[in-house]
Amino acid sequence: MEKELPDKNGSMHSEIILLNDSQWVLIDGKICRATEFFPIATVKNGKAYSSNKATPYASFRLECRGLPQMATAYAAHKIDFLHLWLAFRERLLQQDEEVLIFWSKQHYRGWASLLSAFFPRMWVMVCPKGAFELLADPNHRPELTGEARWNAQRAIVEWKPAIMK
Numbered sequence: 013m014e015k016e017l018p019d020k021n022g023s024m025h026s027e028i029i030l031l032n033d034s035q036w037v038l039i040d041g042k043i044c045r046a047t048e049f050f051p052i053a054t055v056k057n058g059k060a061y062s063s064n065k066a067t068p069y070a071s072f073r074l075e076c077r078g079l080p081q082m083a084t085a086y087a088a089h090k091i092d093f094l095h096l097w098l099a100f101r102e103r104l105l106q107q108d109e110e111v112l113i114f115w116s117k118q119h120y121r122g123w124a125s126l127l128s129a130f131f132p133r134m135w136v137m138v139c140p141k142g143a144f145e146l147l148a149d150p151n152h153r154p155e156l157t158g159e160a161r162w163n164a165q166r167a168i169v170e171w172k173p174a175i176m177k
Contacts, residue, residue: 028083030074036085036115036133044076045144046085046111046136049100053093060090060097069093074113077148091132095171099136109168112137112144119177131175137167 030036053062053069062069068086070093075082087093099111114135143165145152156164 028079028081030083030085031068031088033117033133037117039076039078039115040118041114041116042076042078043144043147044074044078044113044115046072046074046096046099046113047082048073049096049111051093051097051101055094055097055101058094060093062090070096072096075144087134089132089134091173092134092136095132095134095136098171099138099169103138103169105138108141109138110141110144112139112147112167116176132173135170135172135176137170139167140164 030038049070049072051070052067053060055061060069068088069090070087072085072087073082074085087096096111096113099105105111114137115133116135117133140163146156146161146165153161
């Protein structure tokens with residue numbers, strides 16, 4: 013969904029918002045880079061707490077090859093929020109790392125796809141900086157092959173919902 017918003021100078025510009033499934037479907041199955049994380053809920057003792065069940069747990073900035081520009085995305089599922097929290101807040105992202113996400117409603121195990129509305133949708137990974145370009149574009153850095161390419165794009169740590177393939 014695109015929304016017209018004023019920038020700091022008062023000029024109007026459009027912004028892509030990913031809040032509900034009908035908006036997220038634009039990038040279903042595509043690798044994306046999350047650049048900034050803004051929690052709305054809190055985490056205590058490994059559990060997420062929200063003051064309002066109708067409000068998303070967090071917003072974050074997202075770059076994806078399936079989108080023409082950066083987007084503001086929202087984590088509406090508690091587990092998706094916890095995984096983003098772990099990547100951005102608990103683990104403390106290093107300068108040579110980036111957070112990548114893979115959002116999907118189609119990669120559930122067996123019967124779970126019938127109840128997909130109730131399950132988390134994000135696979136969150138911390139990867140070496142530059143992994144996004146390598147994963148999103150197979151032609152990026154063609155000189156990097158084999159094990160060297162694998163090591164440059166593989167996740168250092170990841171949080172994948174158990175229900176996903």
